[in-house]
Amino acid sequence: MSEFQHGFSISIQRTGDERVLLAMHARGKLEHQDYETLVPMLESAIAGMQHPKIDVLMDLRELEGWEIRAAWDDLKLGLKHGRQFNRVAIVGNKSWQETASKIGSWFIGGEARFFEDRAPALAWLQETA
Structure with a gap:
């Protein structure tokens, strides 16, 4: 019997007083509990920042x-913190992921781009924005 794995692997790095890099790798079919873990971590990382800018590297290649x-949790996150998202680099390998990234960009204040490889996605995030 195999165990079904789902959720996020998360890394959060603060750069200076107003910048955060959120790197996530999503696996399986995401559930409400996954967001109950993610959201408080993100909110803790930006706590005390007056004008946080959040850059996101989101690897969706294993997302189902x-x-x-x-x-709904994902939409609420975008509505609550969308203006704080500076750049969102989405790495995926399915056409529906590219479409989802375009729709998701409507809910953020910054820019979102879809990539098929991680290296150019990270390079784009590291450009001065």
Whole structure:
């Protein structure tokens, strides 16, 4: 019997007083509990910042999708913190992921781009923005 794995691997790095790099690797079908872990971590990282700028490196190559409640959690995260997202680099390998990244960009104040490889995505995030 194999165990079903889902969720995020998360790395958060603060750079200076107003910048955060959130690197995430999503696996399986995301659930509400995954966002109950992610959101407090992100909010803790930006706590005390007056004008945080959040850059995101999101690897979706192992993502299968979201349960309905998790999709709602994702939307709420975008609505609450969307203006704080500076650049979102989405790494994926499926056409629906590219489409989802375009739709997701409507809910953020910054720029989102889709990449098929991690290296150019990270290079784009590291450009001065």
